[in-house]
Amino acid sequence: xxxxxxxxxxxxxxxxxxxxxxxxxxxxxxxxxxxxxxxxxxxxxxxxxxxxxxxxxxxxxxxxxxxxxxxxxxxxxxxxxxxxxxxxxxxxxxxxxxxxxxxxxxxxxxxxxxxxxxxxxxxxxxxxxxxxxxxxxxxxxxxxxxxxxxxxxxxxxxxxxxxxxxxxxxxxxxxxxxxxxxxxxxxxxxxxxxxxxxxxxxxxxxxxxxxxxxxxxxxxxxxxxxxxxxxxxxxxxxxxxxxxxxxxxxxxxxxxxxxxxxxxxxxxxxxxxxxxxxxxxxxxxxxxxxxxxxxxxxxxxxxxxxxxxxxxxxxxxxxxxxxxxxxxxxxxxxxxxxxxxxxxxxxxxxxxxxxxxxxxxxxxxxxxxxxxxxxxxxxxxxxxxxxxxxxxxxxxxxxxxxxxxxxxxxxxxxxxxxxxxxxxxxxxxxxxxxxxxxxxxxxxxxxxxxxxxxxxxxxxxxxxxxxxxxxxxxxxxxxxxxxxxxxxxxxxxxxxxxxxxxxxxxxxxxxxxxxxxxxxxxxxxxxxxxxxxxxxxxx
Amino acid sequence: xxxxxxxxxxxxxxxxxxxxxxxxxxxxxxxxxxxxxxxxxxxxxxxxxxxxxxxxxxxxxxxxxxxxxxxxxxxxxxxxxxxxxxxxxxxxxxxxxxxxxxxxxxxxxxxxxxxxxxxxxxxxxxxxxxxxxxxxxxxxxxxxxxxxxxxxxxxxxxxxxxxxxxxxxxxxxxxxxxxxxxxxxxxxxxxxxxxxxxxxxxxxxxxxxxxxxxxxxxxxxxxxxxxxxxxxxxxxxxxxxxxxxxxxxxxxxxxxxxxxxxxxxxxxxxxxxxxxxxxxxxxxxxxxxxxxxxxxxxxxxxxxxxxxxxxxxxxxxx
Amino acid sequence: xxxxxxxxxxxxxxxxxxxxxxxxxxxxxxxxxxxxxxxxxxxxxxxxxxxxxxxxxxxxxxxxxxxxxxxxxxxxxxxxxxxxxxxxxxxxxxxxxxxxxxxxxxxxxxxxxxxxxxxxxxxxxxxxxxxxxxxxxxxx
Numbered sequence: 002x003x004x005x006x007x008x009x010x011x012x013x014x015x016x017x018x019x020x021x022x023x024x025x026x027x028x029x030x031x032x033x034x035x036x037x038x039x040x041x042x043x044x045x046x047x048x049x050x051x052x053x054x055x056x057x058x059x060x061x062x063x064x065x066x067x068x069x070x071x072x073x074x075x076x077x078x079x080x081x082x083x084x085x086x087x088x089x090x091x092x093x094x095x096x097x098x099x100x101x102x103x104x105x106x107x108x109x110x111x112x113x114x115x116x117x118x119x120x121x122x123x124x125x126x127x128x129x130x131x132x133x134x135x136x137x138x139x140x141x142x143x144x145x146x147x148x149x150x151x152x153x154x155x156x157x158x159x160x161x162x163x164x165x166x167x168x169x170x171x172x173x174x175x176x177x178x179x180x181x182x183x184x185x186x187x188x189x190x191x192x193x194x195x196x197x198x199x200x201x202x203x204x205x206x207x208x209x210x211x212x213x214x215x216x217x218x219x220x221x222x223x224x225x226x227x228x229x230x231x232x233x234x235x236x237x238x239x240x241x242x243x244x245x246x247x248x249x250x251x252x253x254x255x256x257x258x259x260x261x262x263x264x265x266x267x268x269x270x271x272x273x274x275x276x277x278x279x280x281x282x283x284x285x286x287x288x289x290x291x292x293x294x295x296x297x298x299x300x301x302x303x304x305x306x307x308x309x310x311x312x313x314x315x316x317x318x319x320x321x322x323x324x325x326x327x328x329x330x331x332x333x334x335x336x337x338x339x340x341x342x343x344x345x346x347x348x349x350x351x352x353x354x355x356x357x358x359x360x361x362x363x364x365x366x367x368x369x370x371x372x373x374x375x376x377x378x379x380x381x382x383x384x385x386x387x388x389x390x391x392x393x394x395x396x397x398x399x400x401x402x403x404x405x406x407x408x409x410x411x412x413x414x415x416x417x418x419x420x421x422x423x424x425x426x427x428x429x430x431x432x433x434x435x436x437x438x439x440x441x442x443x444x445x446x447x448x449x450x451x452x453x454x455x456x457x458x459x460x461x462x463x464x465x466x467x468x469x470x471x472x473x474x475x476x477x478x479x480x481x482x483x484x485x486x487x488x489x490x491x492x493x494x495x496x497x498x499x500x501x502x503x504x505x506x507x508x509x510x511x512x513x514x515x516x517x518x519x520x521x522x523x524x525x526x527x528x529x530x531x532x533x534x535x536x537x538x539x540x
Numbered sequence: 541x542x543x544x545x546x547x548x549x550x551x552x553x554x555x556x557x558x559x560x561x562x563x564x565x566x567x568x569x570x571x572x573x574x575x576x577x578x579x580x581x582x583x584x585x586x587x588x589x590x591x592x593x594x595x596x597x598x599x600x601x602x603x604x605x606x607x608x609x610x611x612x613x614x615x616x617x618x619x620x621x622x623x624x625x626x627x628x629x630x631x632x633x634x635x636x637x638x639x640x641x642x643x644x645x646x647x648x649x650x651x652x653x654x655x656x657x658x659x660x661x662x663x664x665x666x667x668x669x670x671x672x673x674x675x676x677x678x679x680x681x682x683x684x685x686x687x688x689x690x691x692x693x694x695x696x697x698x699x700x701x702x703x704x705x706x707x708x709x710x711x712x713x714x715x716x717x718x719x720x721x722x723x724x725x726x727x728x729x730x731x732x733x734x735x736x737x738x739x740x741x742x743x744x745x746x747x748x749x750x751x752x753x754x755x756x757x758x759x760x761x762x763x764x765x766x767x768x769x770x771x772x773x774x775x776x777x778x779x780x781x782x783x784x785x786x787x788x789x790x791x792x793x794x795x796x797x798x799x800x801x802x803x804x805x806x807x808x809x810x811x812x813x814x815x816x817x818x819x820x821x822x823x824x825x826x827x828x829x830x831x832x833x834x835x836x837x838x839x840x841x842x843x844x845x846x847x848x849x850x851x852x853x854x855x856x857x858x
Numbered sequence: 859x860x861x862x863x864x865x866x867x868x869x870x871x872x873x874x875x876x877x878x879x880x881x882x883x884x885x886x887x888x889x890x891x892x893x894x895x896x897x898x899x900x901x902x903x904x905x906x907x908x909x910x911x912x913x914x915x916x917x918x919x920x921x922x923x924x925x926x927x928x929x930x931x932x933x934x935x936x937x938x939x940x941x942x943x944x945x946x947x948x949x950x951x952x953x954x955x956x957x958x959x960x961x962x963x964x965x966x967x968x969x970x971x972x973x974x975x976x977x978x979x980x981x982x983x984x985x986x987x988x989x990x991x992x993x994x995x996x997x998x
Contacts, residue, residue, distance in 0.1 A: 103899075105872070421596075533641060
């Protein structure tokens, strides 16, 4: 074998993982001296679950293919739901538009121009009924990505299920309902932290009692990552939020084993393939250790970290969008190697518009090819034991623990938010990344290298027209005329009173939902009781 | 816009005009001082309140609440928010308006953000002149917010009618560290975020420390107000205090002793400001300075020598 | 004295994705500009009011929610009503080429889409500012 004379000798430059961890060219047993396989690796299905929650992994139960969808009116989204289910999707995930996420009705002044653009417009129970028309809610796992007004949407969902004839005990799915990460990253909040946490605890109490298969919270790192955080920060900040919810529930008098098994998680699946896998494994191990040793949970299910993953939106490019198919596929693969319970794969056109039918179809097929053709699901945690992976898993756990201490020293998550800690960490990381790209230290294909003057592929664009807004407003006005006005006013007034007191708000919200009180009306009622959140000044 | 129209509009509280004039003053526009001179007779009615304190003490929230409260009592409030300029780039990130949610559209409020523009050590006059503009425009209160507790804050406290220093329960130790000057000048101390000190343990400690300090200097102790601005608690007390101060000012009963010193300082600082600009603008001066730069850099001449030479040169050319 | 460029940065409407806005804010500050940072969830009224009080040279908006046409239109309308048409209106976000043309016809200047290096927007604003000052000096 001869080497070409023109071949350049590769220079040994500084190599870092995406989150900045300095890397060596290779790893071996020397890097695992303090690693104890019995204690740190164990077996799939055994504490601390580094290798996964189930001994048979995906052989027993494949991950749920759950594509996030929602746009326009409830009717249009319902059509997309049916299309995805017919294409082989195994769980629903609902995307709501900005007015809905911020607690405004479609005819509110601030909703102008925003209705149906980023997700489906939901103003009342009537819209939810249309949204899930033809879909039995006790038959399919349903996820709802909403936070500020999460409890309101939950009330609509429960009321809708009851109207369908379901028993609420049989409902299974997830409500994102993670307000802490809103203050940290996604910024769709309504009320200040105190009342928001109260509502979350109310909801956890409700589902713990009435809906044992429903996840009342999906502690999320996805958005924190998208805002600019590194994988280590995503890991640390998410778990810290999880610990905070556990502490809030215990403060409210709940026993940890009553609710902990239903706290679920939501992580980003980004491009540094092995770092992401290490992240998921570290997450499971950290959560298990803290739940068992710090919070003294006795039920093994309380030690389980179950998570949904979504491929990284922020890694997609507007230039040469066809390349996004490849990025998504690799990211999805890392989530599968990481043992996710549920997965959403992005569509190639997400930097331009909401997913077109073609793009949504390709995204779903990506998961199906991985599941059925690659053989990666034949063995659980197939990369376990790799020197690099185990070293990286250890490293990420170490770094996360450093962050836990930093945040605790600041007085906990809420105090750290007020002090601008998260803002600074995330902005700094985002700025660093941006600089690396602009200085070409980090290559993004099609953007700062391999650019093209003229695009080859022009993806079809999903358009949301102004018609959507007009249709929705018309519908809303008709609803307000049709409904029993007295009942609506009465349930709202009773809700306000309950908000002033200490009662669990969920049953009152369900009553409002059934009386066809709108989302905006309920949110306004709670706004007047709880006030609105004002973020700290920029750091 | 001609100067005459600008002056008329400022007196009519036209927002565009007021904003424009403040910019002129900030940019050392040669037209600015003559305009301020014309507006001077209309000034003197506003209460100038300097609000300083450590970062994170909640000053912006307090200003938001106070302004809201004052406008509810039919008063007009001008607000100047100061933030440091970057010593490297000269730019600045002025983000304090974020906290002013409740008042940002109030017709009786005017909010302006200003960067210190490198004048950290000396008197920052732009904020003082901005206050003159707002005073002439008819705002009853002018709230000046600054960050930190340093020289800038002492200077602002010097030309304010009332100085408010904001602390939090965990800043007890820093009372000692605070520049002595600030302690002398502060009229009101606010201990904010009292929701963290419900038993008032830290509050009592701070209050005692301040009382001792004043006693040691033979002064009457300044008032200490407990507050939780985010929840509106304590805001009423501070508002009332400020309204009382305004009444005193308008009846001539405020700052009797300091008035003399202030007026002299006002004249001197205007001279300093105008003089330096005019001097440097004289023909040949900038060029002369540039000629000496390489010599000073190579340490062949001292900057003291050069200054002397340039000044002599400048004063000769009349 | 060298005039500083004063630029107002905000996100109008309900969209909360401020990663880009934060980076741009820091970059503009590092380029020597004074950045009046209004942040998220701003109404057109609040933006225009702040622009006038702060006497800014430029308003830069970030919109990723698809509501850009409505929002930019409202803001331009208010600037006209309040006599502040001299302010440069620019921005970034998810805005299709077709919509960018429509915005340009309304009076919005260049839009900087995803992947644009920040220095491009800095250069654009600087050149515009220098040109404007030249024109003003000639007028006097």
